[in-house]
Amino acid sequence: MTSNPLLEPALIRRLESIALLVRRAVKGQMGGERRSISRGRSPEFADFRNYSPGDDFRLIDWNAYARLDRFMLRLFVAEEELPLSLFVDLSGSMDWGSPNKAQTAKRLAAALAYVALSSLDRVRLTVFAEGPTSGGAPYRGRHATQELFSRIDSFPVGGPTDYSRLVWPISRQRPGMSILITDGLGESAIDPAITALRLARQEGAVLQLLAPQEITPDWTGDARLRDAETGAEREFTATPVTQAAYRTALARRTDDIQAAARRRGLRFARLTTDEPIDDMVRRSLRRIGLLA
């Protein structure tokens, strides 16, 4: 763990005391520490239901049979794993800023993944730019941490953003939690991806990650602007007036993403890369109810 450059050991230790907060019960494939919509074995009573052939007769409530003269099954809340899907934007626009947005996104994804793995949750990683790239088979258990971190760190950064290409991998997700980490600055609309999260019954969040230099540009004068994703260029003269217009456009873009997320029942947070990962996780993401 100490050899991994993504997260410092001290940070990893602090992450062990944090857990993902799920609003509703989820149904996973394996036992875990999450309440599941499946009724299973656990100390926590959930409900009764009529017995049907094939049911585990060990769950028959004999006291109820004595009173009601029919077989009733005691249902318990099953503690199952949480399927966590991380969608990390590694397009060209993320390769910008100081600290670098892509690197920060990787570290944030690693932190969230570690929180999930330490709770025996299942983590599926997808990075995307022009198209989605799977991070491999789902990861589960702390022993997968090193492999997952190496995988995250190995993805290249670049290319344009196409959120519509995320619809297919999202729709294939089992109900669970999905977290989309992006700057939201691609030319394509982010709405299809957010809508797909809702349709896939994903509980989750959209985390917009920006660099402080793009929130408040600190330069004026003449320049040839080059788009980090498309390479398109345009001559430009920055004045206080044009800087204000840019800030307005950026704020409008952020507001649109936030509105779309909330409309679909997703959490939203705008993070800046100058905020330490520790603070992001323990403060900003707790504030929106993503972590506990």
Place this chain on the structure above:
Amino acid sequence: MRFLAPAAAALAVTLPVILALYFLRIRRPTRVVPALHLWPDAIRDRQANVPWQRLRFSWLLLLQLLVAAFLVAAAVQPALPASASVAAHTIVLLDASASMQARDVQPSRLDEARRQAGALVDQLGPQDRMTLIAVEATPRIVTSTVGDHAAMHRALDGVTATNGEADLSAALVLAAGAVRPGEDARAYLFSDGIAMPLRASFTTGLPFTVEYRRIGVSGENVALTSLVVRTSAQSRAAYVRVQNFGRQPRTVTLDWRSDAGLIDVRPLTLAGGQAQDVVLPVPDGATTVTAHIDTKDFFSLDDSAIAIARVPRAFRVLLVTPGNVFLEQALRLRPDFQLDVIAPTAYRGAGAYALTVFDRYSPGALPDAPFVMVDPPAGSPLAGGAPIGIGRVRASDAGDPLLNNVSLQDVHVARSEDLTSSSFGRALVTSVQTPLVLVRDQPFRQALFGFDIHESDFPLRIGFPILVQNLSEWMLPPTVPASSFHPGEPVTVVPEAGATSVAVVRPDGSRRPLPLGSIATFGDTDQVGVYTVEQTVAGRLDRSWFAVNLFSDATSQLSPIDNLTLPPAQLVGVAVAPHQGFLQIWPLIAILALVLVLAEWLAFHRGL
């Protein structure tokens, strides 16, 4: 439309230059941004270092081209034909007298006159001549140019108000001299009409018509019109006269100060047109006393008056005579004369006497100082020819100030030396037979009587002591003048015997040296206030003072004259060709250019 400065059209080269600058491209550093589509489409070329790009529309370019075009249009000075015609030669008579300092029109009458004259300047065509004459106590031609509007405006701005009166007659004579025979000329008098009475007899009329433009609206003014310090046997007192020249009753406060501080404050209420005399104490040891009224009216020059409170310095005067009670009494009338009377045999020279009167006696060597020689005996260098009988006595020049208040009627002289061939000086009193009294200015002021006082009834007339007073004051002006002088009035300064330097310090502190060795006339008295005469005698600095005050009822009577009587025009042989003036519109264009500059500034800052 005509263009008064067509050569300025060359400035239009700035338009293609501006356009060319927009063709040039600037070398811009590349900046990678995460989302180009969020940046507004704003581009402005401000630097050119890479040649040629496609011209893009820019509001800045449009505005800059318009600004340049308007400035060029203003520079060529377009002019429209004016509704009023102007003459080929326009004479501007600009009143710069004291009354033009009045502020009944803002900011002042002179400024208003300058403004109106400036509007006239703007109507002149390129071939029109304009002559500007400042109408002051001594009128002067300020400038005379052809078609140079800027020079005329500068000359107008350079005219400042004086503290003297306006000598309109002299100004008209100057103007007439500036007009060539047969020239189409017209004069414009910008004045409040308060001027010295026309004295020149323009019998042949003026070679131009004079159009009077009245300046000023109000005559409301309270003034100090007199301040005199009198010394009597009992006390010294000052007599101040305050007059309300307006129609409305006014209440003023009179401050009375000496150079040591405030002495008295008196409130005065004056009905319209009323004058009031106030007697005020003069403290011992005071050098000057000042009266000031707080009027808050339109004219401040007559709100203060100053007088010299010093006791005059005494002059030692020697009368050498075998006996002449008339001369002796007449000389004793001067309070500042210490008169010594000696017989001719006792005369040992003029010595320290400032004035010597020789009666029927002539010393071997005449003093280098003021003297009066009466009936020099034969053998004297000043003696005339054989005595001749005298008929009627008359003044050589009735306007001579030395004969002020001196009546020569019923004056008879039995006989007098024949001074016809005398080279002593100019005749003051004369007769058909011979001049009777001669005076001269150089090297010192001196007088020569050709007749014995006793052989005339002149000493029995009131005119005799007055003539002696006039002569003595001419030769030895009192160190403290009895009254103040008017602005511009010449003042006679008599240097002390043995003075090594003489200078006059004006109220503003400027120092004007005077020539030594003779009586000097100091005429640089245009400022009101106290003038100090400083003389160095034997290493000691000796000071005397005189005051200059406005004290002019004609000026303080501030009401502008509605109808000023001016000499008629006698236009002989003047070919008045139809001549149209011009109305210059370049100031309007320049203002539009200024507005466009502001718009360009706004456009730049709004990133258009």
